[in-house]
Amino acid sequence: MSGEERPSWSLQAGVDPREWPEAAREATKPLRQGSLVERPPLVYAADAAHPIHATTRAWAGSSRASSGVVSVQAEKLRPAYGLVVTQTCDLVEEGTPKRPWVHIAPVYALDGDKGTVKQIKRGRGFTYLCHVTGLEAPDAGIWVADLRLLVPVEKGWLVGRPAQAGFADEDGYDRLRVQLAATVARKAFATVINHHVLGPTVDLLRELAGEYEGNDPIVDVGLLLGRSRLDPQYAQVVFMLDSELSPDLRTRILDWWETTAEVARAAGLETLVPRFVSLDELSAREYRALDLLDAQSFSPDD
Structure with a gap:
């Protein structure tokens, strides 16, 4: 870019391992890909003039629509749980840390007919819906992680937040890995x-x-x-x-x-x-x- 003004922002320039809070590093150590956290944020960019999801349509009529960012504050309007989908090695980073963020998929109870539920449990035909088996079964349906929306959070957000296993056995973690690969490798x-x-x-x-x-x-x-x-x-x-x-x-x-x-x-x-x-x-x-x-x-x- 000789002779041109260089961009003023760089993600890489803002990553300084020496400034990394120790508490943020410690918070990731017990976690793995497939861990569950409670009440994750629900935030994404949108255009109030062209809303798609019901959440976006509700936001489009609010005073916050001019920001261009949907950020749901009310807990009852956010998913009850979030599933960490970042690879375990990138999550924990035993060496020099380079990745400040992790990605979290919303987890919610999905009620469907027996055939649909069976398909999701088998991982057949619904790549973006991963059956979460680590939670007590909801009153109706099953718990699913929806891989269509991956919300980035800095690792510091995890400090002090309890986490639990997302799956009852290793088969669940393997299924998540396969479904994530299918989602991004078409x-x-x-x-x-x-x-x-x-x-x-x-x-x-x-x-x-x-x-x-x-x-x-x-x-x-x-x-x-x-x-x-x-x-x-x-x-x-x-x-x-x-x-x-x-x-x-x-x-x-x-x-x-x-x-x-x-x-x-x-x-x-x-x-x-x-x-x-x-x-x-x-x-x-x-x-x-x-x-x-x-x-x-x-x-x-x-």
């Missing part, structure tokens, strides 16, 4: 895959979740593509099972495939007969060749 697929394979498959899974109330044996669904994601030669949907597939359900899926395959073929894509395989039989090599199917983590190439 794969691009050819439009024909998005329209004629991904979309219809997700619709099928939602129908099955409603009909079977989440008690079907399908634990994961993968997509096997010939050649590449953006220039596929063929596609095959792989249903991974944790128990035997009933004849009725198998027939239902194959009938669905015949209909979708005909439409896909007309669009220039060949789809192979779906594969049904037990998790015990699927090899590691075969599993690595699949793109795990989650509508929220895929994006079309257009």
Whole structure:
């Protein structure tokens, strides 16, 4: 930027480890990715002329709207809990500290039908909603962390605030890690895959979740593509099972495939007969060749 005026603000210039309060460092030591804190802040930038969320619409009519920042003060209007989503190593920073902020996702009770609840518990189809199992079950529904909104807080905010485990076992922490990765690492697929394979498959899974109330044996669904994601030669949907597939359900899926395959073929894509395989039989090599199917983590190439 020779000859130009340099910017007056720099995030890096404001990070001085020598000025780091010791209490702020100590506050992060008991925490890990997936820890819960009570009554986190709810703050984000918005435009009063173009409000989207109900909270924003309420703020847009207030005297604080001119600030351009929604900051909810009333505790009853904020989430009861927040889930720390920052990686544990970045949270604790055993060496020289470099990251003053952590990110927190709002946690609230979600009431839904049995099929939807089962899908969320399995981490299927709702990448942005992570089932929080470390809290006593609410009166209705389940606790979820909503990964669509990650609020930054300085580590000093954590001083003196009690925290607790967000999950009852390690499976919960692993599920959070996978869902966070899916939220920020979206794969691009050819439009024909998005329209004629991904979309219809997700619709099928939602129908099955409603009909079977989440008690079907399908634990994961993968997509096997010939050649590449953006220039596929063929596609095959792989249903991974944790128990035997009933004849009725198998027939239902194959009938669905015949209909979708005909439409896909007309669009220039060949789809192979779906594969049904037990998790015990699927090899590691075969599993690595699949793109795990989650509508929220895929994006079309257009």
